Amino acid sequence: MKQSTFNNKYLPYVLLVPTFFILIVFLFYPAIETFRLSFFKIHPWTGVGKFAGFYNFIKIFTNTEYLRSFVLSAGFTLAVIAGGLFLSLLVALLLNKKIAGIRVYRTLLIWPYALSPAIAGALFNFLFNPANGVLCYFTGIRTWLTNDKTAIIVVIIAAVWKNLGYNIIFYLTALRNVPGAALESASIDGAGSVKKFFYITFAFLSPTTFFLFVMNTIYAYFASFGLIDVLTEGGPAGSTRILIYHLYKDFFVHSKIGYAAAESLVLFSLVVGVTILQFRTAGKKVHYQ
Amino acid sequence: MRRTKIKSIGIHALLISCILIISLPVILAFIISTQNEAQVMSYPPGLIPGTNMVSNYVAAWNAVDLGRMIFNSAFIAFGVIIGKVSMSLLAAFAFTHFEFKGKNILFGLILVTLLLPVPVRIVALFDVITRMSWIDTYMGLIIPFWASATSIFILIQRFKTVPSELIDASKMDGCHPLQYFFKVLLPLTKSTIGALVVINFIYIWNQYLWPLMATNSKEMRVVQIGIKMLMSTESSNNWAVIMAGVIITMIPPLLIFIIMQESFMKGFALQSEK
Numbered sequence: 001m002k003q004s005t006f007n008n009k010y011l012p013y014v015l016l017v018p019t020f021f022i023l024i025v026f027l028f029y030p031a032i033e034t035f036r037l038s039f040f041k042i043h044p045w046t047g048v049g050k051f052a053g054f055y056n057f058i059k060i061f062t063n064t065e066y067l068r069s070f071v072l073s074a075g076f077t078l079a080v081i082a083g084g085l086f087l088s089l090l091v092a093l094l095l096n097k098k099i100a101g102i103r104v105y106r107t108l109l110i111w112p113y114a115l116s117p118a119i120a121g122a123l124f125n126f127l128f129n130p131a132n133g134v135l136c137y138f139t140g141i142r143t144w145l146t147n148d149k150t151a152i153i154v155v156i157i158a159a160v161w162k163n164l165g166y167n168i169i170f171y172l173t174a175l176r177n178v179p180g181a182a183l184e185s186a187s188i189d190g191a192g193s194v195k196k197f198f199y200i201t202f203a204f205l206s207p208t209t210f211f212l213f214v215m216n217t218i219y220a221y222f223a224s225f226g227l228i229d230v231l232t233e234g235g236p237a238g239s240t241r242i243l244i245y246h247l248y249k250d251f252f253v254h255s256k257i258g259y260a261a262a263e264s265l266v267l268f269s270l271v272v273g274v275t276i277l278q279f280r281t282a283g284k285k286v287h288y289q
Numbered sequence: 290m291r292r293t294k295i296k297s298i299g300i301h302a303l304l305i306s307c308i309l310i311i312s313l314p315v316i317l318a319f320i321i322s323t324q325n326e327a328q329v330m331s332y333p334p335g336l337i338p339g340t341n342m343v344s345n346y347v348a349a350w351n352a353v354d355l356g357r358m359i360f361n362s363a364f365i366a367f368g369v370i371i372g373k374v375s376m377s378l379l380a381a382f383a384f385t386h387f388e389f390k391g392k393n394i395l396f397g398l399i400l401v402t403l404l405l406p407v408p409v410r411i412v413a414l415f416d417v418i419t420r421m422s423w424i425d426t427y428m429g430l431i432i433p434f435w436a437s438a439t440s441i442f443i444l445i446q447r448f449k450t451v452p453s454e455l456i457d458a459s460k461m462d463g464c465h466p467l468q469y470f471f472k473v474l475l476p477l478t479k480s481t482i483g484a485l486v487v488i489n490f491i492y493i494w495n496q497y498l499w500p501l502m503a504t505n506s507k508e509m510r511v512v513q514i515g516i517k518m519l520m521s522t523e524s525s526n527n528w529a530v531i532m533a534g535v536i537i538t539m540i541p542p543l544l545i546f547i548i549m550q551e552s553f554m555k556g557f558a559l560q561s562e563k
Binding site for chain 1: 297300301303304307308311312314315317318321330331332333334336376377380382383384386387388389398402403404405407408410412413414415416433435436449451456457460466467469491495497498501502513516517520526528531532535539542543545546547550554557
């Protein structure tokens with residue numbers, strides 16, 4: 001059913017002016033300008049630019065450090081998604097049981113959502129510090145953060161931990177919306193609880209899983225910057241330098257504006273990719289309802 | 290009967306162990322923030338609270354001027370929230386309560402902004418802010434964040450559930466759309482606005498990359514950058530003081546989150562429906 005509307009010719013445009021003013025100045029213009037700059041060679045001090053075609057893209061994609069960072073980011077993101085979604089679904093399933101005190105449990109399980117990636121970085125830096133970090137002591141390994149093979153594992157654990165609350169909230173909401181009727185009829189048909197979970201609950205959870213897949217990808221690629229800056233600064237030996245950290249260094253530390261713009265465009269195509277994926281899978285939602 | 294009782298005890302036990310595992314990093318951080326220097330340096334690490342709590346928290350507060358940073362973060366968060374929520378309310382009102390030319394195109398343009406998080410336009414955004422002389426000012430940290438697709442979508446979801454009868458009745462009474470907006474619509478939207486306040490407070494308070502680039506004086510730094518500064522100032526790796534600072538900076542968003550949890554959960558539910 002369609003909602004009633006007011007008849008007013010100019011008012012809706014007036015209402016949209018503030019939003020579009022901000023969008024044009026701080027979103028659309030910078031986005032287009034970044035796109036343009038990615039095809040220019042820019043002098044770091046004078047800022048004078050010269051058209052250079054695909055020079056910047058060729059440069060970054062023939063740089064082994066950048067390629068390594070590219071692969072690292074993808075692996076890091078997959079690990080954050082796999083670990084984060086699996087653990088949060090387990091917790092959400094526990095929270096979905098009908099037992100006393102469930103609200104208190106919920107609060108106590110999702111509160112790390114309110115903490116920042118930088119705080120997660122500081123906490124895990126402390127837990128894994130080589131001198132006397134508690135987790136170094138209990139694992140008997142002191143080199144977690146100083147070894148270029150294991151530092152990324154600490155970064156993954158910290159990133160998963162920080163985002164658990166967010167994922168639990170969405171899985172819990174989705175579990176509440178699984179229709180009891182579907183589960184009941186499955187029970188009548190003699191389905192066990194494991195079967196019920198895989199055939200029914202999992203199917204109903206898939207739109208949320210896709211949504212979280214996209215949100216966690218964005219989180220791993222972008223928001224984990226603060227976590228990495230506090231925890232490892234991209235080290236040791238560049239082993240935790242994901243794309244956003246690479247971009248920050250090229251732009252802000254080395255003033256390679258053209259490279260940085262090209263790197264922004266690479267990240268942009270990634271966002272476009274996962275967003276298309278989300279819209280495609282969002283269509284599937286209808287299928288289950 | 291008995292079986293279900295055992296089962297429920299099992300679930301309680303599992304939930305409590307989950308809570309302990311999830312809270313462990315913060316519990317350990319709190320314990321160390323109460324210890325004296327000898328306890329902090331001890332090996333194996335001591336897991337018993339000490340008696341140095343007050344002096345550690347005072348030391349953290351003074352080491353990097355946390356008071357100023359907390360003020361900055363809070364001021365920026367509220368500056369963003371006020372502008373963002375009012376502008377999103379107006380935009381969502383336009384999209385749900387009017388028919389106008391170009392509506393789909395304008396809505397599409399707002400949709401497109403979901404593809405443009407700060408990092409993908411940071412190079413030119415930094416240039417824009419520099420040319421406006423907004424580097425190292427509150428404006429540079431507040432105004433670019435006033436337009437938001439997510440907040441507009443959440444409000445549109447909410448406005449769509451308002452019964453048409455209310456609009457028809459207002460029209461019959463000869464009510465101006467803005468009168469309807471302020472007198473009818475806004476009071477119905479209180480809990481959604483509450484949710485937007487929490488979501489955006491946490492989002493802005495926890496931001497890192499943009500404040501790192503857009504500020505450079507000590508006076509303009511925000512708490513997230515303060516954590517890093519604290520870690521480099523405390524060069525002897527005095528984890529007691531560093532963790533005291535970390536705990537101070539996590540309190541404001543946690544308080545807001547816990548107090549406003551109910552409206553926040555409702556807002557989140559709307560977000561996943563977009």
